[in-house]
Amino acid sequence: MRKILSIDTTVCKGAGTCGAMHPQLFSVGDDGYAVARRTDLVDPADIAAAASVVDVCPTEAIQLTSVD
Amino acid sequence: MQTTEQAPTLFDSAYYQDPYSVYDWLRIHDPVHRFRFGVGDVPMVFLSRYDDVRALLSDQRFSNDGAAWGSEEFKRSGMIFGAGTLIGRILTVLDPPDHTRVRKLAMGAFTPRRVATWKEPVERIINETLERLEKSDEPDVMDFASRIPADVTGEILGFPLKRFADMLDAIERAFHADPANPDNESVVAAAFEEIVSYGRELITEKRRNPGDDLTSVFVQARDGEDRLSEDELVSLVAVMIMAGIDTTRNLIGSAVLALLDHPDQFRLLREHPELSSTAVEEFLRYDGAFCVGLFRLAKEDLEIRGVPVPAGTPVVAGLQSANNDPEEYIDPRRLDITRTGQRHLALGYGLHNCMGAALARLETGIAVPALLRRFPTMRLSVPRAEIRFEENWLLRSLPSLPVELRPADVTR
Numbered sequence: 017m018r019k020i021l022s023i024d025t026t027v028c029k030g031a032g033t034c035g036a037m038h039p040q041l042f043s044v045g046d047d048g049y050a051v052a053r054r055t056d057l058v059d060p061a062d063i064a065a066a067a068s069v070v071d072v073c074p075t076e077a078i079q080l081t082s083v084d
Numbered sequence: 085m086q087t088t089e090q091a092p093t094l095f096d097s098a099y100y101q102d103p104y105s106v107y108d109w110l111r112i113h114d115p116v117h118r119f120r121f122g123v124g125d126v127p128m129v130f131l132s133r134y135d136d137v138r139a140l141l142s143d144q145r146f147s148n149d150g151a152a153w154g155s156e157e158f159k160r161s162g163m164i165f166g167a168g169t170l171i172g173r174i175l176t177v178l179d180p181p182d183h184t185r186v187r188k189l190a191m192g193a194f195t196p197r198r199v200a201t202w203k204e205p206v207e208r209i210i211n212e213t214l215e216r217l218e219k220s221d222e223p224d225v226m227d228f229a230s231r232i233p234a235d236v237t238g239e240i241l242g243f244p245l246k247r248f249a250d251m252l253d254a255i256e257r258a259f260h261a262d263p264a265n266p267d268n269e270s271v272v273a274a275a276f277e278e279i280v281s282y283g284r285e286l287i288t289e290k291r292r293n294p295g296d297d298l299t300s301v302f303v304q305a306r307d308g309e310d311r312l313s314e315d316e317l318v319s320l321v322a323v324m325i326m327a328g329i330d331t332t333r334n335l336i337g338s339a340v341l342a343l344l345d346h347p348d349q350f351r352l353l354r355e356h357p358e359l360s361s362t363a364v365e366e367f368l369r370y371d372g373a374f375c376v377g378l379f380r381l382a383k384e385d386l387e388i389r390g391v392p393v394p395a396g397t398p399v400v401a402g403l404q405s406a407n408n409d410p411e412e413y414i415d416p417r418r419l420d421i422t423r424t425g426q427r428h429l430a431l432g433y434g435l436h437n438c439m440g441a442a443l444a445r446l447e448t449g450i451a452v453p454a455l456l457r458r459f460p461t462m463r464l465s466v467p468r469a470e471i472r473f474e475e476n477w478l479l480r481s482l483p484s485l486p487v488e489l490r491p492a493d494v495t496r
């Protein structure tokens with residue numbers, strides 16, 4: 017399985033839940049928006065980690081899409 | 085001869101009226117400030133710089149759980165609130181993985197779609213509250229500011245009105261108990277018991293008759309096989325009330341005071357209500373309701389900027405100090421409702437950032453412009469020097485903000 021991780025910066029509020037939960041995948045930049053530190057995820061542990069943040073982000077800014 | 089300038093005192097009477105000059109001193113001279121907290125004489129550390137505060141809030145070497153990680157002095161101080169009751173296990177004190185699990189289940193109730201459905205009740209309640217203010221003989225902005233989040237919270241949680249009033253009364257008794265009363269502890273314990281029983285009652289009712297209120301959503305929240313336990317449900321309902329009402333009240337109050345202190349900004353927002361979303365962010369930055377974060381306990385011996393911080397030390401995140409750090413904000417004590425740039429930390433940051441942020445923004449963003457539109461020439465009815473903040477270490481809170489709603493001789 018392969019997933020693409022991205023952040024919708026038009027809605028992200030930069031409150032940093034994602035980076036606090038999984039700093040290896042997310043950080044909040046100086047401009048106040050989250051960035052995905054890696055976008056192409058193949059390791060199931062990374063995918064599970066990213067998925068767990070999707071539901072916790074208060075603005076639904078985190079997108080995790082499947083690629084075939 | 086050299087003299088070392090004495091650090092100003094945190095949490096004394098002068099500080100409560102003007103915390104910002106204390107923060108200014110600390111940021112420059114002692115950014116990792118060791119001090120003793122008045123209650124229990126507990127040794128603590130205060131962080132005042134933006135970068136340090138933000139780093140603390142996302143640092144997993146710290147815990148929010150005072151009962152598990154606090155120093156002996158801290159545990160003895162009696163400041164671990166609701167200790168031993170279900171309220172002592174609310175979301176704000178949980179660490180991962182419990183925190184992640186509960187937060188994830190609860191966050192499902194705060195989707196942007198659901199928040200959008202709250203606009204109508206919030207507008208309706210604000211209109212009713214404006215009517216009441218208009219009729220008041222001694223109009224006080226704090227009555228307006230208190231009423232809005234209380235009514236909104238009760239309605240959103242799906243409480244029957246009378247029951248909610250009882251619940252608020254119990255919360256008042258739990259938090260404003262008189263420490264001089266020898267029965268203090270049992271008064272507080274009884275109040276917490278009551279809060280818990282109202283919570284249980286509401287949850288039982290929503291299991292039987294689910295509605296589209298927040299409590300019903302919490303009751304039904306599921307993540308695969310995982311769901312909230314009965315105790316977690318009760319403590320979630322309680323935390324919504326405890327975290328959502330006084331905070332929003334105080335933000336609305338200090339926003340109105342800030343506008344009265346900055347007439348150009350008052351006029352700008354009155355004429356351009358479309359600026360309300362940047363204005364709300366600026367109100368939060370300028371005098372947001374939480375002066376400091378909840379205590380973070382060091383889980384191991386560590387150092388911050390070379391200052392040793394032994395395990396168990398409560399570290400205080402100076403949220404409002406960070407939000408007024410001149411390294412981040414130009415001329416920080418000037419209210420500028422069009423300000424952009426660095427985000428404030430007034431709603432927290434990291435794992436425990438405010439769960440009700442969208443609701444707080446919605447309420448304040450409607451309430452403040454509506455007040456200005458209705459009373460465009462409003463002004464204080466007492467001298468400015470009589471406006472005093474409460475001596476509350478956590479929340480920046482005005483007990484009263486008396487105003488003349490339509491002074492006869494004013495045009496603005």
Ligand code: HEM
Pocket residue numbers: 175176177187323324327328329331332335372373374376377378379403429430431432433435436437438439440441443444
């Ligand atoms: C102007 C209003 C508000 C302000 C300034 C505010 C501020 C904050 C801050 C600073 C924190 C983080 C505390 C810390 O990390 O030490 C927080 C957490 C929280 N807030 Fe708010 N808040 C407001 C309104 C609300 C509302 C309306 C609700 C609920 C409906 C709410 C629910 C919560 C909850 C549940 C938490 C704990 C989250 C967690 O521990 O994961 N807040 N708030």
Ligand code: SF4
Pocket residue numbers: 023027028029030031032033034035044049050072073074075076077078
């Ligand atoms: S949790 Fe969501 S809103 Fe918060 S910083 Fe991450 S992406 Fe942005």
